[in-house]
Amino acid sequence: MTYSQKNRVEQWLEVNKDHGLPVTGFDIEKGRTALVITDPQRDFLHPDGVAWGAVGESVLENNTVANLEQLMNTAVEAGLPLFISPHYYFPTDHKWKFEGTLEKLMHAIKMFDRKGTLDVEGFEGSGADWMEEFKPAINNGNTVICGAHKVFGPENNDLVLQLRKQRIDKVILAGMSANLCVESHLRELVECGFEVTVVADASAAAKVPGLDGMLAALTNYRMIASDIWSTKQAVANINEAK
Structure with missing residues (x-):
């Protein structure tokens, strides 16, 4: 894989580097650092996925699939612990009595259904399955696959527990x-006392008329x-920290 052409996130980082805010920085410390990946699933990242119409443009702009594959494979090769926080919905979840905007959409299009x-x-x-490119890293017997989160954050799955049990901070x-x-x-991780850096182009977001989730995320990151x-x-x- 080459990085000869800057993707959208790299361009944003370059243009917005003089923001005037303090940047703490992040050092990888072996034994204390892990890679956490949320929702590396087909419904988001495959052209046949039910959310592709909303996120596909952003996925392609960021080169998200190739970036996630490279990131996870690098972590595994370097011995950096890999944790997956997936999103699943089961039949009983469709009986919820109220939903936020994106919850309502995900239920309506049967996203992540099992x-x-x-x-x-x-x-x-299925749409709930991992992308094929990611399976060697995820299904290697060492990667921790957490319980499903149901809305957006990890408050209701075991991600924080799994990280704490391995003394990851x-x-x-x-x-x-x-x-x-x-x-x-x-x-949530910051609120729980973790130090966090985000790999922004190993992500993507919905783009619909008047709304751009990627730009909103970058500002908040x-x-x-x-x-x-x-x-x-x-x-x-990661390679330098080996």
């Missing part, structure tokens, strides 16, 4: 989607996270 918590029939190749964060699950994970990295920076930093 037949049941103990039923994986039809899972392989520094997180490199990426995945889908930028201004929803990634940003919600960022906010800069104001909340210890740093924002491109995939190129993240890969270099």
Whole structure:
């Protein structure tokens, strides 16, 4: 993979580097640092996925799939712990009595649907499944796959528990989607005392008339996270920390 052409996030980082805000920076410390990926699933990232109409343009602009693949493979090769925080909906979840805007959309288009918590029939190749490119890194027997989060953040799954049990307190964060699950994970992890950097072009977001989730996320990442990295920076930093 080459980085000869800057993607949209790299361009934003270059244009907005003189923002005047303090940047803490983020150092990878082996034994204390992990890579966390949210929702690396087909419904977001594959052209056949049910959300592609909303996020596809952003995925292509950021080169998200290739960036996520490179990021996860680099982490695995470097021995950096990899944690996945996935999004699943089961039949009983469709009986919720109220929903926010994007919850309502996800339920309506049957995003991340599975037949049941103990039923994986039809899972392989479904919208809830991982992208094929990611399976070597995710299905290697060492990656921690957390319980499903149901809205956007990790408050109701076991991600924080799994990180704490491995004495991880520094997180490199990426995945889908930028201004929803990634940003919600960022906010909760920071509130729980984790130091977090976001790999912004290993993400993407919905673009609809008048609304651009990626731009919203980038602004908030800069104001909340210890740093924002491109995939190129993240890969270099992980390799240097070996």
